[in-house]
Amino acid sequence: MNKNTKESRQLEHISTTICSSSTDGSELVAREISDLIRSRNADEQHAVLGLATGSTPIGVYRELVRLHKDEGLSFKKVLTFNLDEYHGLEPEHPESYAAFMDRHLFSLIDIPADATVVPDGKVPREDVFAYCKAYEERISEAGGIDIQVLGIGRTGHIGFNEPGSGRDSRTRLVHLDSLTRKDAARDFLGEENVPRYAITMGVGTILDARKIILLAWGDSKSEVFAKAVEEPVSDALPASFLQEHKDVRAFADEAAAAELTRKKSPWLVGPVEWTERTTRRSVAWLSSLLGKPILKLLDEDYSEHGLADLLTERGSAYELNIRVFNEVQHTITGWPGGKPNADDSHRPERSEPHPKRVLALAPDPQDGALGLGGTLHRLVDQGHEVTVAYLTSGNLSVPDGEAQKAVDIMLDLDESDSSEKSAFALQVKADLAGREAFGEDSPAIRKLKGLVRRGEARAAMEICGVYSSQIRFLNLPFYENGRFRSFEPREEDIVLFRELLEQIQPHQIYVTGVLSEPTTVQAVCYSCFQKAFELLRGEGWTKDCRCWSYRSDEREWSVEAIDMAVPLSPDELANKVKGIYQHRSQRSQTPVIGRTSLEAWQQAEAADRRLAETYDHLGLAEYEAIEAFSRCNP
Numbered sequence: 001m002n003k004n005t006k007e008s009r010q011l012e013h014i015s016t017t018i019c020s021s022s023t024d025g026s027e028l029v030a031r032e033i034s035d036l037i038r039s040r041n042a043d044e045q046h047a048v049l050g051l052a053t054g055s056t057p058i059g060v061y062r063e064l065v066r067l068h069k070d071e072g073l074s075f076k077k078v079l080t081f082n083l084d085e086y087h088g089l090e091p092e093h094p095e096s097y098a099a100f101m102d103r104h105l106f107s108l109i110d111i112p113a114d115a116t117v118v119p120d121g122k123v124p125r126e127d128v129f130a131y132c133k134a135y136e137e138r139i140s141e142a143g144g145i146d147i148q149v150l151g152i153g154r155t156g157h158i159g160f161n162e163p164g165s166g167r168d169s170r171t172r173l174v175h176l177d178s179l180t181r182k183d184a185a186r187d188f189l190g191e192e193n194v195p196r197y198a199i200t201m202g203v204g205t206i207l208d209a210r211k212i213i214l215l216a217w218g219d220s221k222s223e224v225f226a227k228a229v230e231e232p233v234s235d236a237l238p239a240s241f242l243q244e245h246k247d248v249r250a251f252a253d254e255a256a257a258a259e260l261t262r263k264k265s266p267w268l269v270g271p272v273e274w275t276e277r278t279t280r281r282s283v284a285w286l287s288s289l290l291g292k293p294i295l296k297l298l299d300e301d302y303s304e305h306g307l308a309d310l311l312t313e314r315g316s317a318y319e320l321n322i323r324v325f326n327e328v329q330h331t332i333t334g335w336p337g338g339k340p341n342a343d344d345s346h347r348p349e350r351s352e353p354h355p356k357r358v359l360a361l362a363p364d365p366q367d368g369a370l371g372l373g374g375t376l377h378r379l380v381d382q383g384h385e386v387t388v389a390y391l392t393s394g395n396l397s398v399p400d401g402e403a404q405k406a407v408d409i410m411l412d413l414d415e416s417d418s419s420e421k422s423a424f425a426l427q428v429k430a431d432l433a434g435r436e437a438f439g440e441d442s443p444a445i446r447k448l449k450g451l452v453r454r455g456e457a458r459a460a461m462e463i464c465g466v467y468s469s470q471i472r473f474l475n476l477p478f479y480e481n482g483r484f485r486s487f488e489p490r491e492e493d494i495v496l497f498r499e500l501l502e503q504i505q506p507h508q509i510y511v512t513g514v515l516s517e518p519t520t521v522q523a524v525c526y527s528c529f530q531k532a533f534e535l536l537r538g539e540g541w542t543k544d545c546r547c548w549s550y551r552s553d554e555r556e557w558s559v560e561a562i563d564m565a566v567p568l569s570p571d572e573l574a575n576k577v578k579g580i581y582q583h584r585s586q587r588s589q590t591p592v593i594g595r596t597s598l599e600a601w602q603q604a605e606a607a608d609r610r611l612a613e614t615y616d617h618l619g620l621a622e623y624e625a626i627e628a629f630s631r632c633n634p
């Protein structure tokens with residue numbers, strides 16, 4: 001065993017349970033909390049919980065509410081302290097953490113109102129220091145926190161302890177990192193509305209809890225989660241301080257755990273069952289580690305880097321290299337719908353039937369152009385019958401300014417007119433003017449915002465070659481009736497989905513959201529799709545239907561997950577970017593000089609280019625950019 005392998009065995013410094021789903025993980029954690037409450041209460045004592053906000057703990061809260069309703073779990077003798085609160089927001093503000101806790105937990109259980117403590121966002125600046133000191137004292141007076149539940153931010157923060165927060169930091173006022181504010185932008189309808197400061201328990205305060213549970217769901221957390229669990233403790237990643245706690249455990253779903261060494265490069269930490277995917281992953285890993293194309297890897301490269309096993313099982317480097325090289329080579333195709341009249345034994349998609357009925361599903365209107373703008377164009381050019389279904393209206397993420405512009409145009413046109421359209425425009429104008437700050441959008445505002453996004457979607461699809469007659473707008477009700485982080489899909493969503501699938505009976509479906517955090521629009525849409533597909537499984541066309549999963553976030557698939565790689569020429573890439581450009585309402589509303597975070601089209605361009613570079617470095621052809629897909633079984 002080489003040095004590398006030995007070191008990696010002790011890589012996880014926080015004991016981590018990988019759960020089959022976030023629901024399973026949330027149930028385990030809720031059960032642990034309820035056991036604590038019951039055992040404390042049996043001794044006539046209060047249980048003291050440290051609670052978190054964000055999407056991550058929502059499943060735990062949902063399960064606690066269920067335990068309360070179905071199994072009589074009482075919270076009458078529970079005290080809670082929340083980690084943090086935005087500074088400047090009153091508790092009534094819909095995006096305050098106080099409101100969040102009420103919505104997701106406190107109002108749904110029997111906890112006394114004075115037993116729940118959330119930092120007060122309205123404490124005047126000059127009093128914050130004393131307030132924070134008193135917050136700590138209240139925790140001590142309650143006997144300290146028994147269980148602290150935590151999510152992790154993409155900056156590696158816990159609570160709002162951003163990078164730079166020290167091991168001994170206590171409850172205090174902090175300045176929020178720009179990535180944190182970007183992640184909160186959807187809640188506040190634009191980054192400029194996200195408060196700049198927050199009150200948070202310190203790292204030291206968190207570490208004082210007797211037990212800590214860290215949760216991570218969805219692949220957007222995979223990198224930061226692996227760093228927190230495996231990398232050396234550092235104030236550059238405050239969650240890593242948890243490694244120093246004597247009773248800390250982490251729960252992650254498969255997607256969030258994907259970057260842990262035992263998942264990402266399992267050969268470094270123990271025996272491996274060499275499937276086709278792990279083999280491909282290990283060869284791609286070795287090639288990138290050594291900066292050598294696959295076909296130049298030597299026997300000793302494998303054996304010196306913990307992959308001797310693989311050679312024993314799969315033959316010499318020579319044979320292995322050729323096999324994996326060919327596999328990756330065969331993922332590349334310029335014919336995403338299959339090449340008619342061609343031998344398809346080594347092609348990702350079958351040649352027959354041709355043309356195919358293709359259905360591309362875009363959960364958020366922007367997703368389609370982001371994830372498969374180039375591929376859609378090819379599919380249309382190659383004669384397939386392409387339908388793009390926009391699943392949600394996307395109206396929750398249209399800033400008021402965009403709606404205002406649209407309404408002004410309508411009113412200019414209709415100045416002297418008393419038509420229905422004019423009445424609608426006047427209604428929107430009045431609603432926008434009369435709405436309280438952060439009050440919910442009226443139905444008329446939402447309708448107009450949805451129309452703004454429809455226009456953008458049509459413009460984007462025209463650029464990708466898809467006619468407007470081939471576009472469906474589903475406006476799934478879960479989205480129209482919900483809010484970010486608390487969508488609840490119902491039967492009616494599944495029915496609409498089912499009708500769509502039945503009408504089109506596609507040969508190919510492009511989906512996204514397979515690995516997304518479960519409260520996201522993408523994940524909710526994917527689960528509706530799965531349910532609808534399941535209902536139709538008996539129908540003949542489903543047997544002849546292939547599902548391709550695409551990514552619509554800033555990350556690209558890793559090589560072993562790719563089953564189809566569609567190269568884009570420079571012109572095709574430019575055209576795709578132009579398509580994404582059309583989603584104007586989704587641009588950053590306040591350009592900041594020196595901003596480091598990229599706009600959506602820049603992220604998509606960068607991801608497609610990175611993937612092309614990866615293929616190039618493996619020794620395959622050098623393309624400008626690649627859009628990639630993974631086969632999935634709904």
Ligand code: GLP
Nearest residue numbers: 053054055056151152153159160
């Ligand atoms: C916010 C909270 C954190 C939370 C993080 C991640 O910044 N202050 O406590 O862990 O968001 O949020 P989410 O769970 O939505 O990904």
